[in-house]
Amino acid sequence: xxxxxxxxxxxxxxxxxxxxxxxxxxxxxxxxxxxxxxxxxxxxxxxxxxxxxxxxxxxxxxxxxxxxxxxxxxxxxxxxxxxxxxxxxxxxxxxxxxxxxxxxxxxxxxxxxxxxxxxxxxxxxxxxxxxxxxxxxxxxxxxxxxxxxxxxxxxxxxxxxxxxxxxxxxxxxxxxxxxxxxxxxxxx
Numbered sequence: 001x002x003x004x005x006x007x008x009x010x011x012x013x014x015x016x017x018x019x020x021x022x023x024x025x026x027x028x029x030x031x032x033x034x035x036x037x038x039x040x041x042x043x044x045x046x047x048x049x050x051x052x053x054x055x056x057x058x059x060x061x062x063x064x065x066x067x068x069x070x071x072x073x074x075x076x077x078x079x080x081x082x083x084x085x086x087x088x089x090x091x092x093x094x095x096x097x098x099x100x101x102x103x104x105x106x107x108x109x110x111x112x113x114x115x116x117x118x119x120x121x122x123x124x125x126x127x128x129x130x131x132x133x134x135x136x137x138x139x140x141x142x143x144x145x146x147x148x149x150x151x152x153x154x155x156x157x158x159x160x161x162x163x164x165x166x167x168x169x170x171x172x173x174x175x176x177x178x179x180x181x182x183x184x185x186x187x188x
Contacts, residue, residue, distance in 0.1 A: 056076075072179065087169075101155060132187055
């Protein structure tokens, strides 16, 4: 959640252009730094799972708000829950010696900040304060962040099961991004 809310007008009572509002919304999503090395393995995984659950909740709220795109949002939300389960499974496998978590790859604190920010977006969505183009722009940004930060790559292993789940997590985020970008182009 940001400290300042976007202005609704341009000072003279004129409504702000939708693209300006969308740009302010995009700027407010924090970028996750991958250079910090703070956080235990458990804290990193908990942050990743918390973020997945928050994103899933956000998408369910968007499904309620945008009935014409309900199937799209619910599919993404359901996959987010699956992603959280997969992350926990990967963590279990590292604890049984099948791999490890590269704490130098991702830090817990920025992921936690991202989760808190998504939870703030959930509050905005629950209040009905987000138009469809902005919701789609948020989805694009969140999925892009997942890919660019390499959340699944925090698990280091050569075990086929772990490699397969990492691949599936990355593939799923890429597909979410492509679908969201296609809807952005469709909606305008």
